[in-house]
Amino acid sequence: MADTFTLKLLLLECFQAQELNGDEIYIKLDGRVIWTWKTHHDRFSHDTSRPHTIDKLDFADARKHGADGWQDAGIDPQAFVFNGLSGSAVLEVWDADTLTRDDLIGRAPVRAADGGHGAIAVVIQGDGAYYRLTYEVIS
Numbered sequence: 001m002a003d004t005f006t007l008k009l010l011l012l013e014c015f016q017a018q019e020l021n022g023d024e025i026y027i028k029l030d031g032r033v034i035w036t037w038k039t040h041h042d043r044f045s046h047d048t049s050r051p052h053t054i055d056k057l058d059f060a061d062a063r064k065h066g067a068d069g070w071q072d073a074g075i076d077p078q079a080f081v082f083n084g085l086s087g088s089a090v091l092e093v094w095d096a097d098t099l100t101r102d103d104l105i106g107r108a109p110v111r112a113a114d115g116g117h118g119a120i121a122v123v124i125q126g127d128g129a130y131y132r133l134t135y136e137v138i139s
């Protein structure tokens with residue numbers, strides 16, 4: 001089949017959180033939530049001195065980085081490998097808010113043509129937040 005590809009999520013890094021207590025991040029692929037802070041109780045922040053905050057989530061090696069260094073993230077790397085995508089896909093990084101509408105921090109379009117380029121890192125930036133999402137496309 002032409003133009004089908006596999007997306008492998010590798011890493012999400014926070015360089016500037018939007019909120020003081022850390023961002024309640026969730027990630028969507030084509031509108032479907034594929035990872036959420038709700039399940040893992042980790043907020044993202046550049047300042048990991050705050051409780052339950054991480055600045056890196058390594059999907060490929062199932063580990064997260066916080067004040068105590070790298071730790072087991074309790075995830076299955078295979079859950080972040082998406083086979084049989086066709087045409088193009090969109091990754092979105094959101095911050096959940098209790099009292100106001102959730103914020104879309106940014107999005108990354110993923111295409112079959114990205115295949116074979118190794119790890120691709122995109123800046124996810126918006127609403128004062130600055131993240132980097134790294135993934136690989138295999139086509």
Ligand SMILES: [Ca+2]
Pocket residue numbers: 019022023024095096097098
């Ligand atoms: Ca929030």
